Amino acid sequence: MIRRFVRPPPVRLLAVLAVIAVATATARSQGSLSFQGGVDLINVTTTVTDDDGRFVQGLRQEDFTVFEDGERQDVTYFSDERVPVSLGIALDASGSMTADKLSAARSAIDRLIYDLLGDDDELFFLEFGNRPNLVQEWTTNRRAISRAIARVTPSGGTAMFDAVARALPVAGVGRHPKKALLVISDGNDTNSRLSVAELQPLIRESEVLVYALGVDGTEPTRRSRPRIRLPPPPRFPFPGRAPQLPGRGPERRSPPIIPGRTWSAGTRERVDADALRRMTDDTGGRTEIIRGFRGLDEATSRLAEELSRQYSLGYESPRHRDGTWHAIRVEVTDRQLTVRARHGYIAS
Numbered sequence: 002m003i004r005r006f007v008r009p010p011p012v013r014l015l016a017v018l019a020v021i022a023v024a025t026a027t028a029r030s031q032g033s034l035s036f037q038g039g040v041d042l043i044n045v046t047t048t049v050t051d052d053d054g055r056f057v058q059g060l061r062q063e064d065f066t067v068f069e070d071g072e073r074q075d076v077t078y079f080s081d082e083r084v085p086v087s088l089g090i091a092l093d094a095s096g097s098m099t100a101d102k103l104s105a106a107r108s109a110i111d112r113l114i115y116d117l118l119g120d121d122d123e124l125f126f127l128e129f130g131n132r133p134n135l136v137q138e139w140t141t142n143r144r145a146i147s148r149a150i151a152r153v154t155p156s157g158g159t160a161m162f163d164a165v166a167r168a169l170p171v172a173g174v175g176r177h178p179k180k181a182l183l184v185i186s187d188g189n190d191t192n193s194r195l196s197v198a199e200l201q202p203l204i205r206e207s208e209v210l211v212y213a214l215g216v217d218g219t220e221p222t223r224r225s226r227p228r229i230r231l232p233p234p235p236r237f238p239f240p241g242r243a244p245q246l247p248g249r250g251p252e253r254r255s256p257p258i259i260p261g262r263t264w265s266a267g268t269r270e271r272v273d274a275d276a277l278r279r280m281t282d283d284t285g286g287r288t289e290i291i292r293g294f295r296g297l298d299e300a301t302s303r304l305a306e307e308l309s310r311q312y313s314l315g316y317e318s319p320r321h322r323d324g325t326w327h328a329i330r331v332e333v334t335d336r337q338l339t340v341r342a343r344h345g346y347i348a349s
Contacts, residue, residue: 017235025049036248043315043316043318044320045067050339052337058081058310060312062076065332067330068328071328074317075316076316077223077316078211078263078314083310085122088308089127089175090125090146093128094129094130095188096155096158096166097155098153101294102216102294105294105297106185109297109298109300117306122141123175124140125137125140126150127171129164132192136152137149139176158192159190160192160193160194162196163195165182165184165211170316179311181308182210182211184213186215187217190214201279205283210286212281213286215273216293224268274290314342324349326346329343330345330347
């Protein structure tokens with residue numbers, strides 16, 4: 002009897018296919034589209050800032066224009082109310098996370114979940130070293146998240162891209178329409194089976210806002226430390242609508258968003274800001290590069306405020322479910338303002 006042996010596919014290929022299959026199936030079950038009454042409604046979460054990076058409130062539905070594949074669409078849904086968010090937190094637990102870094106990260110995350118988020122917001126927690134590990138599934142119990150973070154023991158490499166691929170399907174089944182993922186890391190990806198190019202289609206198929214806080218190296222020396230003074234972050238009155246001044250325009254008490262920036266003096270490790278932005282920018286989220294873990298408190302405060310001051314737009318899709326990418330562009334009447342929204346969706 003002649004036995005024929007077939008060489009199995011490479012292990013890396015099998016791993017990539019498995020991750021893509023699971024994440025894509027979940028993303029499609031969640032859907033890039035909300036199907037209501039036979040009409041596909043495209044939901045677009047939008048952030049508007051001024052030249053100083055402050056969030057702009059008081060805009061109305063007629064101030065927004067949405068384009069799909071270059072064609073103007075009628076905005077049929079609009080809200081500027083603060084809505085609950087389903088937020089996943091993915092924390093770097095690689096060997097580079099020293100005790101002082103981890104302590105600062107725990108403190109910033111505790112402040113975020115206890116003081117800055119709303120009571121209705123739900124959370125999950127995932128750590129990643131050599132591989133991603135979903136430690137705490139969806140919960141509104143803040144102590145459960147805090148305890149999960151306290152148990153993190155750093156070791157190994159950094160499988161950040163695999164962690165995002167693992168987190169996307171979990172975020173996609175969150176119970177709130179607004180879904181977001183926060184990634185906190187102090188280094189480059191060293192251990193993922195997926196590349197960032199293989200990860201991007203999964204991100205595009207989800208409705209998840211992806212945010213990344215990259216902590217660049219160690220604390221700056223006195224000679225190289227930039228002198229940036231920020232006002233203390235405000236306590237937001239959740240739940241409910243964030244306060245605003247009469248009329249249109251930005252809320253001037255808001256702390257500014259400091260553009261992503263890196264320094265070379267005194268650093269031991271550089272964050273791959275380009276890779277982080279390739280994960281975040283298509284979604285309407287953003288990447289912020291901060292210098293040292295002392296800056297995490299201010300960065301997470303800005304994130305919490307952003308989630309509370311976004312606009313929700315919706316329009317009826319003119320396309321069939323053709324499985325292809327359709328570009329989205331959002332504009333506002335005042336062209337001096339900056340608009341951030343997801344770049345498109347896959348009509349699957």
